[in-house]
Amino acid sequence: MTDTTYKLHILDGTLEYVLKELLEKYPQAVILSTEKEEIEFEINIDGNIEIFRNLYSPLHIEDCNGRILKLSKREWRKGFVPAGINPSLAYILCMIAELKEEDIVLDPFCGSSVIPITALKYFNVKRVICSDISEKAISASKENFKVAGIEESKYKLFRSDIKSIKLSKRNIDKIVTNLPYGIRVGDHSGNIEIYKSLELLAKKLLRKRGLIVLLTQEKKLIREVFRKEEWNIKSLARVNEGGLLPEVFVIKKR
Numbered sequence: 689m690t691d692t693t694y695k696l697h698i699l700d701g702t703l704e705y706v707l708k709e710l711l712e713k714y715p716q717a718v719i720l721s722t723e724k725e726e727i728e729f730e731i732n733i734d735g736n737i738e739i740f741r742n743l744y745s746p747l748h749i750e751d752c753n754g755r756i757l758k759l760s761k762r763e764w765r766k767g768f769v770p771a772g773i774n775p776s777l778a779y780i781l782c783m784i785a786e787l788k789e790e791d792i793v794l795d796p797f798c799g800s801s802v803i804p805i806t807a808l809k810y811f812n813v814k815r816v817i818c819s820d821i822s823e824k825a826i827s828a829s830k831e832n833f834k835v836a837g838i839e840e841s842k843y844k845l846f847r848s849d850i851k852s853i854k855l856s857k858r859n860i861d862k863i864v865t866n867l868p869y870g871i872r873v874g875d876h877s878g879n880i881e882i883y884k885s886l887e888l889l890a891k892k893l894l895r896k897r898g899l900i901v902l903l904t905q906e907k908k909l910i911r912e913v914f915r916k917e918e919w920n921i922k923s924l925a926r927v928n929e930g931g932l933l934p935e936v937f938v939i940k941k942r
């Protein structure tokens with residue numbers, strides 16, 4: 689490695705998205721090599737490794753002296769839940785959803801709200817609606833929204849089982865969520881009802897051209913619930929997240 693060379697460490701399955709973010713923010717970067725979990729690139733820049741703090745999709749970056757900057761850490765993430773998503777992956781889900789400033793985003797399995805806060809802070813969406821069945825998740829979310837310095841008018845946060853969510857307005861542009869998938873949270877039989885409820889909710893709340901981006905390991909179930917007669921469903925990436933292999937699905941109304 690020369691002193692203009694850097695290595696990005698990434699989640700397996702996310703190469704395309706990390707390259708996209710890198711080249712959008714640093715068009716002068718020259719890619720030297722790519723592997724499943726690593727991108728090596730060259731760039732002439734003034735300043736040190738700290739300038740790469742504006743990259744949110746990689747896990748970390750290493751310079752030629754072995755100095756490492758952790759890019760998946762978020763200063764606002766003080767509250768945690770079991771099975772919380774890696775913030776780099778949350779960022780990638782938001783990229784895939786092509787979030788826009790006018791979007792209203794729903795996460796009905798918000799956990800500690802890593803996805804909704806990512807959508808507000810880095811994609812500047814109009815508003816997020818987040819809910820979760822667990823009181824602990826709602827407390828963790830409250831803390832994270834506060835530390836992130838997000839105005840209360842930008843989010844609605846409440847405790848609810850997906851099966852009984854009290855929302856009725858068809859004003860959701862994107863649902864971006866990390867479902868319970870029965871390994872660290874829940875079990876398969878419980879998931880059937882939960883996934884069916886998500887499909888019903890999406891039918892009710894999603895605008896005509898709305899989009900769902902979700903992460904799950906229940907690949908068969910998701911295809912059973914979002915029937916192809918009504919939904920267009922595509923698996924975009926399989927991510928290796930700490931030994932689990934969930935997939936990112938993009939779902940649209942037909």
Ligand SMILES: C[S@@+](CC[C@H](N)C(=O)[O-])C[C@H]1O[C@@H](n2cnc3c(N)ncnc32)[C@H](O)[C@@H]1O
Pocket residue numbers: 769770771772773774796797798799800801802803819820821822825848849850851866867868869873874882
């Ligand atoms: C995989 S976790 C999401 C983690 C979140 N993305 C984060 O980073 O904190 C799934 C979440 O679904 C919630 N959950 C499980 N069953 C639910 C249900 N029936 N209704 C609503 N939320 C539920 C769990 O409490 C958990 O927080």
